[in-house]
Every structure is written in C-alpha cells, then in structure tokens.
Amino acid sequence: EPEVTQTPSHQVTQMGQEVILRCVPISNHLYFYWYRQILGQKVEFLVSFYNNEISEKSEIFDDQFSVERPDGSNFTLKIRSTKLEDSAMYFCASSDNSIYEQYFGPGTRLTVT
C-alpha cells in the first residue's frame, strides 16, 4: 500500500541554524501539507500546497518557514533560523484530488538546542 515517507526521522540542530525536512508524498496525490505537534499538544496545521503554490497557511507559518516541491516526488519544509520553540514532531501529509482523506507520514522529530 502506498504511503507517505519522511526523512530524517530525527533531526537535532542548534538554535539559529537552517533545517530542511523532507517528504515523499503518495505518488498520484496532488495536495500536500505540513503539520506539527509540540510534545503534549494538539496536531497543528502549518501549510497546504497545490499546483506549486501555497494554498493555505496558518499564523504559525511565518517568514521563517518555506515549502518547496523541488522535483516530481519530494516536498520540503525549510525553517530558516530555528528557535527553541520550533522543537516538535513535523508531519507531512498528502491527498488526492478529492481533497478529503489526508494521509500522514511517520513524522520527523526536530530538536532545537
């Protein structure tokens, strides 16, 4: 069964450094998303992406964040200058053109020290 994959599974970085989190969505899907979950808190929407542009973003997704689909398979989330409060589990998700079901990857745990 096709699934969303994410790399790395765990990333440790120092405050102020740039990180890129990578995702490979399900191959025939057209809509891509990033969510995050700070330890002990709700899963929060960050951004959705369709047709090579952002279609929706939350107030969390400020100028420090960017997304890109650099080729036909990868979808990336970049945090330009990480802060301590960016420490969280980051989930990528994708859906097909029905835009109902969203399928999540296993997540990347980001630790900012």
Place this chain on the structure above:
Amino acid sequence: GENVEQHPSTLSVQEGDSAVIKCTYSDSASNYFPWYKQELGKGPQLIIDIRSNVGEKKDQRIAVTLNKTAKHFSLHITETQPEDSAVYFCAARQGAQKLVFGQGTRLTINP
C-alpha cells in the same frame, strides 16, 4: 476559527468491551470529520471519516456518528482488542483543506 474539543483524554476498557470517544466542534461550516489512530513512533493513520451529509458510517468494528445540530461526533469501537491500544485523534476540516485536531485520547485495552 474552528476549535475541536475531544474527551476523554484517557480511556481504559476491558478487552471485548466497547469504547466511545467524543468530539465537539465550533464552526458549523465544517463539513468533513476524520478519525486518526496513532501508534507509538508512527504517524497518524486515517481509520474512518464522515462527511456532513451523513449521520453515521460503519467499517467492521468501528463506527462514527455525527450530530450536525449539536456539532458533535463520536468514534465507537466494539469488541475491542489489544491492538486497538493507541492514541486516537478526531479532526474537523475548516475551509478548503486545513484539518483542526482534537487533543487526542489515549486508549488502553486491558486483557
């Protein structure tokens, strides 16, 4: 914006018994309500969903009910098994794509 509240935060049931998890939402325009199961070290797995034009949906041992008037929806798991132990999240779709999640329920099935 949309706000989703989920109860209980933890639930412990005997194997074979039923489990019910409830969620309420605030935005009457929300039209899609998925449920996710998250096992340790894994991402959320979609297990069942319901759209606002339907009141109930069932898939083997799991079912979801939706009350649009009261703005609440529930997950029902019957004949629970040890592999049902996990954290369960409800969500509501606000706008075109954004999912707003509940806080999660840690379900433990006792043998």
